[in-house]
Amino acid sequence: MSHIVNAYSRLLTSIVRGEGVYLFGKDGKKYLDFAAGISTASLGHCHPYVTGKLKEQLGSLWHCSNIFTIPEQERLAERLTALTFADKVFFCSSGLEATEAAIKFIRRYFYSQGQGRRNRIITIEGGFHGRSIAAISAGGNEKSREGFAPLLPGFDKVPRNDIKALEEKISDETAAVFLEPIQSEGGVYTLDVKYLQKVREITKAQGMILCFDEVQCGYGRIGSLFHYQNIGIEPDMLTCAKAIGNGFPLAACLVRDYIAEAITPGTHGSTYGGNPLAMTVGNAVLDVMLEEGFFGHVRRVSKCLKEKLLPLAEEFPEIISEIRGEGLLIGIELKVPFADKIVGQSLDKGLIMTRVLNNVVIRITPPLIVEDKHVSIACDILYKLFLKI
Numbered sequence: 001m002s003h004i005v006n007a008y009s010r011l012l013t014s015i016v017r018g019e020g021v022y023l024f025g026k027d028g029k030k031y032l033d034f035a036a037g038i039s040t041a042s043l044g045h046c047h048p049y050v051t052g053k054l055k056e057q058l059g060s061l062w063h064c065s066n067i068f069t070i071p072e073q074e075r076l077a078e079r080l081t082a083l084t085f086a087d088k089v090f091f092c093s094s095g096l097e098a099t100e101a102a103i104k105f106i107r108r109y110f111y112s113q114g115q116g117r118r119n120r121i122i123t124i125e126g127g128f129h130g131r132s133i134a135a136i137s138a139g140g141n142e143k144s145r146e147g148f149a150p151l152l153p154g155f156d157k158v159p160r161n162d163i164k165a166l167e168e169k170i171s172d173e174t175a176a177v178f179l180e181p182i183q184s185e186g187g188v189y190t191l192d193v194k195y196l197q198k199v200r201e202i203t204k205a206q207g208m209i210l211c212f213d214e215v216q217c218g219y220g221r222i223g224s225l226f227h228y229q230n231i232g233i234e235p236d237m238l239t240c241a242k243a244i245g246n247g248f249p250l251a252a253c254l255v256r257d258y259i260a261e262a263i264t265p266g267t268h269g270s271t272y273g274g275n276p277l278a279m280t281v282g283n284a285v286l287d288v289m290l291e292e293g294f295f296g297h298v299r300r301v302s303k304c305l306k307e308k309l310l311p312l313a314e315e316f317p318e319i320i321s322e323i324r325g326e327g328l329l330i331g332i333e334l335k336v337p338f339a340d341k342i343v344g345q346s347l348d349k350g351l352i353m354t355r356v357l358n359n360v361v362i363r364i365t366p367p368l369i370v371e372d373k374h375v376s377i378a379c380d381i382l383y384k385l386f387l388k389i
């Protein structure tokens with residue numbers, strides 16, 4: 001009997017080793033990893049360059065309190081701000097912590113402006129921002145909220161892509177809009193670019209903060225460092241995690257200066273945030289992603305994935321209702337809620353994928369280093385499985 005709290009429906013398979021896009025079970029079985037630890041192992045498993053940098057750092061310093069200047073942290077922040085809209089970065093260890101930072105920074109900014117009443121945040125139905133009380137109050141589905149009352153007040157949810165509903169929710173207490181440009185846990189839904197442009201216009205005109213949660217869709221997955229760069233809509237804040245650390249606990253909240261000014265010593269913090277090990281990994285991941293051709297590769301292989309998946313939808317119209325998503329964040333929506341069955345059978349065949357949206361959507365999020373040949377193997381497995389249904 002396991003002594004682990006039953007928060008996950010775990011598979012009995014134990015994974016003991018990873019190399020590139022492959023994972024290896026205790027029994028020696030080889031798996032093609034099209035989940036990447038849920039969009040996390042961006043450069044694949046045990047990437048030699050990142051692993052080498054981590055090993056070097058392990059021998060010199062693991063941890064150092066944030067009361068000291070941490071050179072690798074300064075360096076990563078400098079690089080991220082040079083590459084984005086942001087002026088400052090707050091480092092933490094998980095997407096959830098980045099969500100907490102974003103919510104607190106938004107509220108604290110308006111407080112610092114003498115507008116403490118302006119503290120409500122508009123979020124989008126189907127969005128997911130983590131599992132703390134604040135994060136499930138902001139997003140998540142009914143299941144993630146059930147039994148955790150009282151939730152936090154201050155969040156107003158509106159339907160996806162409905163600008164009228166969003167405008168109607170805005171009051172003199174509204175501080176910000178916080179959304180995932182591509183909802184992943186919610187079922188792989190891309191928000192319309194025109195909608196996001198309008199949200200940007202409205203938030204700017206009303207002096208509201210626009211914060212993008214790019215914990216899943218950011219950091220290379222859609223073929224640019226951040227997805228906002230693909231669509232040309234700059235937020236005022238952005239949260240990222242997962243791929244930024246290639247599996248090492250690391251996350252960040254990127255902000256513009258005027259918001260960062262509201263955060264003074266003692267107002268926020270994280271013991272492990274920005275620690276030397278995480279920062280070394282973060283810089284190493286960025287070194288690899290900024291190599292010439294990296295994002296071009298992601299875009300090319302994404303195209304190959306879509307080109308191989310779309311014919312499946314045509315061939316099996318009685319099983320698949322839609323293939324959607326962008327880059328290497330793809331959802332296959334089924335007509336019947338049996339994604340668990342397909343995901344389970346594909347695991348038996350050596351392919352790891354995940355499922356979302358009440359068992360209706362199979363989600364594909366391979367490491368960004370995946371190649372066309374791996375895409376072919378995965379699609380072949382899927383084809384054979386669909387053929388048998």
Ligand SMILES: Cc1ncc(COP(=O)(O)O)c(C=O)c1O
Nearest residue numbers: 094095096128129130213215216
């Ligand atoms: C969009 C988004 N935001 C936030 C989170 C929370 O991240 P973490 O699980 O690292 O706390 C997740 C996790 O899946 C996510 O997908």
